[in-house]
Amino acid sequence: MVLIVRDLVAGYGAADEILKGVSLSVGAGEIVSIIGPNGAGKSTCLKVIAGLLAPRRGSVTFKGHEIAGLPARRTAALGLAYVAQENNVFPSLSIQENLAIGGYLNPSTRRRRSDEIMGQFPLLRERRRDAARALSGGQRQTLAVAMALMSEPALLVLDEPSAGLSPVAAETLFETIVAIKAAGVSVLMIEQNALDALAISDRAYILVLGQNRQDGPAADLANDPEIRTIFLGG
Amino acid sequence: MIETILQLAANGIMSGAVLAVAAIGFTMMFAVLRFPNFSLAGHMAGGAYAGWIANTMFGLPLPLALLCGFLVAGGIGVASDFIVLRPLRRAAPITLAIASVAISLFIENALRFGFGNDLRSFDLPLARDWVIGWLRLGPQQVQNAGLAIVAMLILFVIFTFTQTGRAMRATADNAGLAAVKGIDTEKITRLVSFLGMGLAGAAGVLLGADTSIEPLLGLKVILSVFAAAVLGGLGSIPGAVLGAFAIGIVEEASQIVVPATYKGAVGFVAILLVLSFRPSGFLGRRQT
Numbered sequence: 295m296v297l298i299v300r301d302l303v304a305g306y307g308a309a310d311e312i313l314k315g316v317s318l319s320v321g322a323g324e325i326v327s328i329i330g331p332n333g334a335g336k337s338t339c340l341k342v343i344a345g346l347l348a349p350r351r352g353s354v355t356f357k358g359h360e361i362a363g364l365p366a367r368r369t370a371a372l373g374l375a376y377v378a379q380e381n382n383v384f385p386s387l388s389i390q391e392n393l394a395i396g397g398y399l400n401p402s403t404r405r406r407r408s409d410e411i412m413g414q415f416p417l418l419r420e421r422r423r424d425a426a427r428a429l430s431g432g433q434r435q436t437l438a439v440a441m442a443l444m445s446e447p448a449l450l451v452l453d454e455p456s457a458g459l460s461p462v463a464a465e466t467l468f469e470t471i472v473a474i475k476a477a478g479v480s481v482l483m484i485e486q487n488a489l490d491a492l493a494i495s496d497r498a499y500i501l502v503l504g505q506n507r508q509d510g511p512a513a514d515l516a517n518d519p520e521i522r523t524i525f526l527g528g
Numbered sequence: 529m530i531e532t533i534l535q536l537a538a539n540g541i542m543s544g545a546v547l548a549v550a551a552i553g554f555t556m557m558f559a560v561l562r563f564p565n566f567s568l569a570g571h572m573a574g575g576a577y578a579g580w581i582a583n584t585m586f587g588l589p590l591p592l593a594l595l596c597g598f599l600v601a602g603g604i605g606v607a608s609d610f611i612v613l614r615p616l617r618r619a620a621p622i623t624l625a626i627a628s629v630a631i632s633l634f635i636e637n638a639l640r641f642g643f644g645n646d647l648r649s650f651d652l653p654l655a656r657d658w659v660i661g662w663l664r665l666g667p668q669q670v671q672n673a674g675l676a677i678v679a680m681l682i683l684f685v686i687f688t689f690t691q692t693g694r695a696m697r698a699t700a701d702n703a704g705l706a707a708v709k710g711i712d713t714e715k716i717t718r719l720v721s722f723l724g725m726g727l728a729g730a731a732g733v734l735l736g737a738d739t740s741i742e743p744l745l746g747l748k749v750i751l752s753v754f755a756a757a758v759l760g761g762l763g764s765i766p767g768a769v770l771g772a773f774a775i776g777i778v779e780e781a782s783q784i785v786v787p788a789t790y791k792g793a794v795g796f797v798a799i800l801l802v803l804s805f806r807p808s809g810f811l812g813r814r815q816t
């Protein structure tokens with residue numbers, strides 16, 4: 295397993311407990327989705343994994359290292375790339391510069407990676423001198439994922455990557471995610487489009503009120519009648 | 529009349545260039561630390577004295593004295609950040625601004641204690657003004673403006689072409705995201721304090737070389753520096769440069785209509801106008 299999360303308890307204030315004992319894991323080369331209602335604590339869970347929020351209890355093991363409570367730049371240095379749902383690019387930097395910062399921790403391979411990534415996403419090459427603020431929602435999301443790939447991560451952690459995208463843009467993004475998996479990178483993502491997410495995922499976890507509700511192979515969950523009615527809109 | 533205007537414009541451009549050096553320091557620190565650091569005034573004076581010592585006691589020429597002023601003020605900047613501001617990192621901007629005024633008072637009084645209130649002058653070769661057409665230019669002012677422009681070009685290269693420069697801009701854009709990308713934002717903050725206050729010190733040396741130095745040298749121009757940064761849009765470096773030239777020129781031009789002693793009011797009026805009509809300044813984007 296690349297990532298093992300055990301009995302995570304976390305919250306923002308002193309009193310609130312948003313996560314009440316969440317466990318999950320991601321295997322090498324797997325796409326794992328987290329789905330669940332609004333406010334379930336999905337984003338909070340990813341923030342703890344990325345190192346933006348220290349958990350109160352529980353453990354997060356990444357490639358054998360205990361990372362719970364480590365600051366974000368340390369988890370990044372270990373090969374974990376986190377992409378927030380919003381504000382995930384530097385608006386005043388050009389696209390090229392955003393990619394360079396994406397590869398901040400790998401100075402020796404930065405140039406090569408940047409070329410590869412611009413080859414993979416021709417749009418980014420075309421607009422490499424434009425400020426990131428000029429991009430549309432879908433383009434910005436592509437850039438955010440591309441920046442994460444610059445660091446050659448072992449695990450890509452995505453918070454609702456398709457939020458706000460047109461169906462076409464979302465489909466392109468899902469294709470990108472499948473390609474990333476094919477390149478050997480594990481992916482953990484939250485998705486509102488649960489059915490689309492399950493279609494490309496190996497496994498999934500359903501989170502409700504800060505606790506694990508159910509998990510299993512994505513195909514099983516997608517076909518479970520109860521889950522379909524409650525979480526997948528029929 | 530046209531001759532007077534041209535002459536004042538030329539003077540304004542030269543004083544604007546010096547102002548710009550300090551205004552860049554002010555605005556880059558604002559961009560990363562998100563509060564107006566008024567201790568820039570004290571650091572300007574500290575740098576000016578360091579440059580003056582280098583020049584009058586060690587006989588170093590102005591460019592090297594400038595470098596000394598930069599390094600010493602930068603060092604004081606890192607120290608004052610570490611001792612006073614770092615523990616307040618999460619405090620409200622107004623708290624930090626007040627703490628920065630206290631730092632400035634501390635530096636000014638330390639200088640007064642060490643060197644007294646006397647006006648001091650740099651040891652610079654005297655030269656006759658250059659006369660070009662109707663224009664009369666002081667070689668020292670021209671050299672100062674040239675050094676200011678060189679400093680700005682170096683900074684431009686750092687910000688645009690080095691990964692550390694990009695990291696500073698990225699941290700200014702979104703410090704949380706910068707940390708996610710592996711940037712040590714606390715280290716960047718230290719570096720920004722060093723560069724920002726170093727620029728203040730360099731500007732202090734240039735001002736001192738133009739006239740003379742005293743512990744309140746920075747205090748006397750901080751309003752103009754602040755006005756330049758606000759006018760350009762707080763946090764925008766090109767904005768601060770534009771703002772500084774605008775303030776420099778208007779301050780000089782104001783002498784046509786009001787006595788020179790009212791020059792200081794220009795910055796004040798400029799701030800009022802910007803805040804009333806375009807709070808984000810020429811090139812500012814953030815509303816803060």
Ligand SMILES: Nc1ncnc2c1ncn2[C@@H]1O[C@H](COP(=O)(O)OP(=O)(O)OP(=O)(O)O)[C@@H](O)[C@H]1O
Pocket residue numbers: 306307312330331332333334335336337338339
């Ligand atoms: N920065 C914060 N400070 C305080 N409370 C927060 C913060 N962020 C989230 N919360 C609270 O934590 C709870 C869980 O939020 P979280 O964002 O983890 O949910 P989510 O499952 O990602 O929901 P969504 O599907 O809407 O994105 C919510 O009640 C939210 O109000």
Ligand SMILES: [Mg+2]
Pocket residue numbers: 336337338453
């Ligand atoms: Mg969320």
